[in-house]
Amino acid sequence: MKARALVRLWSIFGEPLWIVVSMGFPVLSSLAFFLLYYSMGAVSYVGFAVLGGVMVSFWGNVLWSMASQFNWDKQEGLFEIYLTSPASISAILIGMSVGGIIGTLPSAAIVTAFGWTLISVLQLPVPVVGSWLAVALTFALTLASLYAMGMTLSSLYLVYGREAESMNNVLQEPVSLLSGMYFPSVGTFSPFPSAVQIVASLIPLTIGMNALRLALFSTPGADTLALVFPSLAILAAMAVVFMAVSAYSLKALEYKGRKDGTISVRIR
């Protein structure tokens, strides 16, 4: 697990272009929403834009570096090295997640610093955080459930060949929209009808984003921990369920791959 986490980190920081892309793009999209809210006079919402920029970095990492990874490994003959070793595939995925989270933190920090600087320069109201414990717990559980979902996707993508990349493209924007990366997508302020909100609630990112907004931007004096507690419980449950589904589907797909002869698909 530790070794796979290190490989992820070495890979992220060994590829200069990737550093620019993974750190630069979230800043730009965050800036776009920031300026939109600012020009509309909705200055209390600019924090949503910064939070969205932070979380979109992790979502991108889950999609492109978690969900697709085994598929790429399969195409290049690396997945069969994993399979013929005694290592647990789930442990490899957990290692990949830990490496991905640590590797994405600098990008999240840059978005936060950028947003903070803009808020200070424009002299906008600074959010008062009621409970940093609530924020930390919500952030940790959001990432846990999000990366557990990435583990599930990673195992399911083994069924696909190169279509996995298209699946990522199909998922990327709709999930960003439904999960309310830059605006509340569930609850009173959601622009979506209730049916869409129900679907959106099945995505851990939606629950996590909503809870993070509550934790970060709630009314001063409110019991933030109590406010986010239901979300924390749902996120924890989602993390456990996704990890169990991932472990089960990996086993099932390994057996299917051995039976049907679909484990090895190489591009070379």
Next chain:
Amino acid sequence: MPSVEASGLRREFKAKDAPVVALDGVTLKVGQGEVFGVLGPNGAGKTTMIRILSTLLLPTGGWAKVMGHDVEHEPEKVRKVINMASGAEKAGYDFISAKRNLWFFSQLYGIPSEKAEKKIAELSETLGLTKYLDRKFYALSTGYRQRATIARAFVNDPRVVFLDEPTIGLDVMTARSIREFLQGEARRNGRTIILASHNMAEVDAICDRVAIIDKGRILAEGTPEELKRSLGVPALVMEVSPPREGFETLSRIAGVKGFTSSTEEERGLCTVQVVVENDAAARAAEDAIRSEGLKVVASWRKQATLEEVFVALVGQGFKEREEEGAG
């Protein structure tokens, strides 16, 4: 206890019209410290066999054991004692160094870091990789990448190593140093190496025993010398002019086991190699060519190689077999 044992091993793949039989009742035993070659043309079933023995594929019939563990029912136990490498694999993450790649793969076997680093240094020294260990994987040439792949396959001190065309596409010197390394690992450390290849010279040079495989069946098995001796007399080689395709008349001659032919456009002739049972068959083959109005520019007898053994068993060479399969 044999290191690798299989009996009646069979593998079918689903296909549109009818199932394709990739492996058809393979039975073999390979002892500890042996370099065992599986020789056959593309599509003969070599890779399927390797994939079943290395737990990547389930057999549809028969059974196989590696170090006494059943590959179908005890894959976890098999995986602890094996490793594998293929000439077609990429075998490393591009943006990290060869050394870090090797260290990472050693961790899949739970090897303590210090021990792993010592092993990597040792393997790299033997394979001539030391100078390139700190280079990122993408920056390595094909030859050094392949050396790293081979090092990876030995990083966990496996009892059995499966290699699928490990020297494919490599220059002569790199291929030779890899072959020497493989022989050394088998002799010095008692590792069993199963080498699937369609490179006859390679198999002849390093394998203690060879199984010749075609259409999923083992046609012959023995030491390279035994197999070559089984042919009896040397093969007949003729340079024939003008060049042309098709020498089917040769196969109708009594005592002719098979033949191959290749055209050399530049020299304006055709080289025909005929595997014969006796000298009389060789003379009859030469006469048959002349009787078709062709000129035999030169002819000689050639010491048998594994290629002739294959031709004698199948009636065709690897090239013709692969063309037939593709057609």
